[in-house]
Amino acid sequence: MLIPEYLQEISETIKKTKNTVTIKLKCNCGGSDFKVYKSVEQDIVDIEHGFNEIIRDNGELYLVKRNFFGKIIKRIKCDNMFCKKQRKIIKVNCEKCGIEHIIFDNYKHGYDAIINKYEGNAANSNDLVEFKLCYSHPMEVFLKIYQDILYDDFKEEFHDLDFNTYLYSFSNIDIYGVASKNKKINIYSEETA
Numbered sequence: 001m002l003i004p005e006y007l008q009e010i011s012e013t014i015k016k017t018k019n020t021v022t023i024k025l026k027c028n029c030g031g032s033d034f035k036v037y038k039s040v041e042q043d044i045v046d047i048e049h050g051f052n053e054i055i056r057d058n059g060e061l062y063l064v065k066r067n068f069f070g071k072i073i074k075r076i077k078c079d080n081m082f083c084k085k086q087r088k089i090i091k092v093n094c095e096k097c098g099i100e101h102i103i104f105d106n107y108k109h110g111y112d113a114i115i116n117k118y119e120g121n122a123a124n125s126n127d128l129v130e131f132k133l134c135y136s137h138p139m140e141v142f143l144k145i146y147q148d149i150l151y152d153d154f155k156e157e158f159h160d161l162d163f164n165t166y167l168y169s170f171s172n173i174d175i176y177g178v179a180s181k182n183k184k185i186n187i188y189s190e191e192t193a
């Protein structure tokens, strides 16, 4: 089990098993204390009563409300309302040199992201994502990555995808921090498949 490319240069391997790898983040400057930021949940659209139907018009989906006679009186464009998952990004800032590293983005990393290809519009619009600092103090950061599928099986299923892509298609990730007094803090977990 190997580490996806985007993490290779900023980590060291702590533990490996057949299906998992645990790494510790280490900045290029040598620093290993980080401030951790998470993307803020986007607002869920609040839909008033009466919208009971979805129609397709010119290739776009709309949620519609009809009046007593069946005439559409209001419509809301669905856009990415049905996106499978909310965008989740975890980033860290090196305490020593200040450089920022994105350590997980559920539209780019993990099985669902690779196979469903969120890339394109959705995945590239990082500027719309707001972040908040999770913990006031910096900490050491660890990632445990699970890969349930063997590369041979993966290749069989998706012929056109190479080994690098395979590494990005991990099935689960746990991110945790260790601050002073060796206290473990769960930062983030996601089943990505």
Ligand SMILES: [Zn+2]
Binding pocket: 027, 028, 029, 030, 031, 094, 095, 096, 097, 098, 099
């Ligand atoms: Zn650094």
